[in-house]
Amino acid sequence: MTLALKRPLSYGRQSIDDDDIAAVADVLRGNFLTTGPTAGKFEQAFARAVDAPFAVVCSSGTAALHLAVLALDIGAGDSVVVPSMTFVATANVARLAGAEVVFADVDPDTGLLTPATLEAALKRDTGKAKAVFPVHLNGQAAAMPEIAAIARRAGLKVVEDACHALGTTYNDKAAAVTVGSAAHSDLSCFSFHPVKTIAMGEGGAVTGRNPALAERLARLRNHGMEQRPEVFESPERARDAGGEANTWYYEMPEVGLNYRASDIHCALGLSQLAKLEKFVAKRKVLTARYDELLRDLAPALKPVRRLPGCNPVLHLYAVLIDFKAVGRSRAQVMKALKARNVGTQVHYVPVHMQPYYRKRYGDLDLPGARAYYECCLSLPLYPAMDLEEADLVVDALKGVLAR
Numbered sequence: 518m519t520l521a522l523k524r525p526l527s528y529g530r531q532s533i534d535d536d537d538i539a540a541v542a543d544v545l546r547g548n549f550l551t552t553g554p555t556a557g558k559f560e561q562a563f564a565r566a567v568d569a570p571f572a573v574v575c576s577s578g579t580a581a582l583h584l585a586v587l588a589l590d591i592g593a594g595d596s597v598v599v600p601s602m603t604f605v606a607t608a609n610v611a612r613l614a615g616a617e618v619v620f621a622d623v624d625p626d627t628g629l630l631t632p633a634t635l636e637a638a639l640k641r642d643t644g645k646a647k648a649v650f651p652v653h654l655n656g657q658a659a660a661m662p663e664i665a666a667i668a669r670r671a672g673l674k675v676v677e678d679a680c681h682a683l684g685t686t687y688n689d690k691a692a693a694v695t696v697g698s699a700a701h702s703d704l705s706c707f708s709f710h711p712v713k714t715i716a717m718g719e720g721g722a723v724t725g726r727n728p729a730l731a732e733r734l735a736r737l738r739n740h741g742m743e744q745r746p747e748v749f750e751s752p753e754r755a756r757d758a759g760g761e762a763n764t765w766y767y768e769m770p771e772v773g774l775n776y777r778a779s780d781i782h783c784a785l786g787l788s789q790l791a792k793l794e795k796f797v798a799k800r801k802v803l804t805a806r807y808d809e810l811l812r813d814l815a816p817a818l819k820p821v822r823r824l825p826g827c828n829p830v831l832h833l834y835a836v837l838i839d840f841k842a843v844g845r846s847r848a849q850v851m852k853a854l855k856a857r858n859v860g861t862q863v864h865y866v867p868v869h870m871q872p873y874y875r876k877r878y879g880d881l882d883l884p885g886a887r888a889y890y891e892c893c894l895s896l897p898l899y900p901a902m903d904l905e906e907a908d909l910v911v912d913a914l915k916g917v918l919a920r
Contacts, residue, residue, distance in 0.1 A: 522858040522909050526897040529712030529833065532796065540788035544780050555780035559787045560722070566793060567683070567697025569705070569724035571731040574783060575738050578680040578708025579606040580776040581721035582650075585676045585704045586614045587773075588723075588733045595647040598638045598673070600630035601867040601886040603652040607678050608868045611650075619646060620869040620881055625888035626822040626837070628654045632663040634885065639671055648674040651702075653682035655864070655895075656831040657824055658696050662689050665701035675701065680708035683715065684797040684830035693828070699725045709782075712899070714796055714832060715789035717782040741773030797830050799900040803907050804831050807896065810911040817842045817918065821893075833864055837892040843918045847894065850917055857913040862895045 544555055556574055564572040575581050591597060593615035599608045601620045608618045621638035624631050630651045639646060649668050651659040661677070668675045677696065679685075685696040697705045704725040709717035723734050736743055744767045749755050755766045778786075789796075811820055821835045840847050851861050867886040868874060897910055 520909055520912065522906060522913070525858045525860060526902065526906060526910065527712075527860040527899075528862040528895045528897055529899050530901065531711035531716040532900045533716070534792075537785055537788045540784045541781055544784040547780075549780050551777060551779035551781070553780040555783040555787065556778055559778075559783040559790070562787060562790050563707075563722055564724060566790060567705070567707075567724055568695040569698050570726050571728070572722045572724045573731060573734040573738065574778045574786070575721045575723065575776040576778050576782075577719050577776075578706060578710065578713075578721040579610065580738070580774075581680075581706035581708070581723045582606055582676070582678065583610040583613060583774075584734050584737050584776060585706055585723055586610050586616070586648075587737050588730050589648060589674050589676070589703060591616050591647050591674070594645060596642055596645045598635060598642070598646055598649040599868070600628075600634070600650075600652050600654075601869040601881075601883050602628040602654060602865060602889055603678065603868060604680075604865055605868050605871060607650055607652060608874070616647070617645070618868075618874065618878075620867075620874070620878070620883060621649075622883040622885040623654075623889060624822075625885040627657060627824065628821065628835070628886075628889045628893065629657060629659045629824075630664065632660055632667055635664055635667055639667075646671065646673055648676055650676050650678050652678040653680075653685065653696060655821060655833040655835050656681050656685055656829040657821075658682060658685050658687040658827050658829065660824070661687065661694070661701040674703045677702045677705040679705045680710075680713065680721075681832040682830070683707060683713065683832075684793065684800075686828045687824075688826040697724045703727070704730065709786055709789075712832070714800070714830060715786060715793060717778070717786040717789070720778050720782045720786055737771070737773040738776035739773060740775060741769045741771045743768050743770055796900045800830055800898065802904070803898055803902060804834060806904055806907045807834055807898075807911065810908065811836065811914075814915065814918065818914070831898060833895045834898040835864065835893050835895050837889070838894055838918075839892065845918070845920070850894070853917040853920070854913055857917070859910050859913045860897060863890075863893060864895050866890065 596617040597611040622634040682696040709720035
């Protein structure tokens with residue numbers, strides 16, 4: 518007899534403890550709800566966590582990607598290579614800046630941009646490509662050393678969409694590289710949405726190694742305003758007739774946005790970041806359990822292929838199901854699993870298939886993205902789950918597919 522889950526499981530959710538609530542409450546009782554010291558503390562702690570010289574915190578993962586586009590002067594007349602298997606934001610930020618998107622195909626077994634699919638996309642480009650945005654889908658890192666080498670030859674900037682991959686490492690010449698260290702990119706972007714590895718409610722960060730980019734990112738997230746006297750273009754206005762500094766004075770050398778993260782969000786982020794190792798360990802334990810139990814369902818179902826040399830912290834546990842072979846549609850499988858308290862999701866509808874991009878670029882033939890999309894399904898994975906619940910998810914999946 519199939520045992521039932523005692524509570525509904527979603528594909529992902531935040532793990533909030535009393536210490537997280539206390540951290541937020543402390544900020545609420547303090548003097549700064551935003552633009553205070555907590556944001557800076559989070560930036561320092563996050564930069565250390567990903568082995569990066571700097572981190573600039575902002576209001577969302579989408580904001581992080583948009584800031585990266587703006588900081589690298591990507592705009593009208595440029596194009597950006599984006600793998601189609603990603604969330605729409607990765608492509609949309611290029612369009613918001615006036616650039617065009619060149620959609621790249623992906624490996625059908627991983628959903629990841631590969632050196633070969635990047636090269637193919639560049640051949641379709643009109644010669645205006647300025648950047649590539651590799652996406653670390655589900656938590657697996659794309660082949661960054663190889664992708665970066667292609668980008669360097671083509672004169673491209675590299676921005677990692679690392680929103681799924683906090684805690685992931687990969688090997689480069691036998692050395693472990695932390696995603697976010699920007700070892701093979703200009704900038705890396707993260708999301709702290711509730712289903713991600715750490716949660717801020719909404720929040721994001723950009724990491725990198727270039728101090729000039731750090732300064733520009735910080736300015737762009739705050740309306741483009743500048744308050745450092747040493748960079749004022751009209752320094753005489755920054756002082757009164759007696760030479761005293763006008764503490765209220767600021768300049769706006771370029772247009773920016775309000776992409777600041779509040780101290781309230783950063784307090785939660787700091788508290789969550791202190792538990793990153795624990796969250797990582799639990800995700801790996803649950804991942805190993807799924808890996809073991811799902812072997813019985815091959816070949817009709819298989820986990821997304823793992824890349825050699827990558828040590829992923831999975832944000833999503835994605836499987837590929839041959840729905841024709843099991844005789845049930847994905848919608849039927851998802852509905853039947855939901856009836857057994859197992860929530861699932863599809864990540865993602867390929868972005869090149871979205872109406873806006875079809876109208877702009879026509880119907881593209883990207884067979885890897887299509888094949889991945891037709892088979893993918895994300896199972897529940899988050900630290901508040903226990904091993905028994907993982908067992909019951911697989912048990913429910915076996916029951917549904919057997920029917």
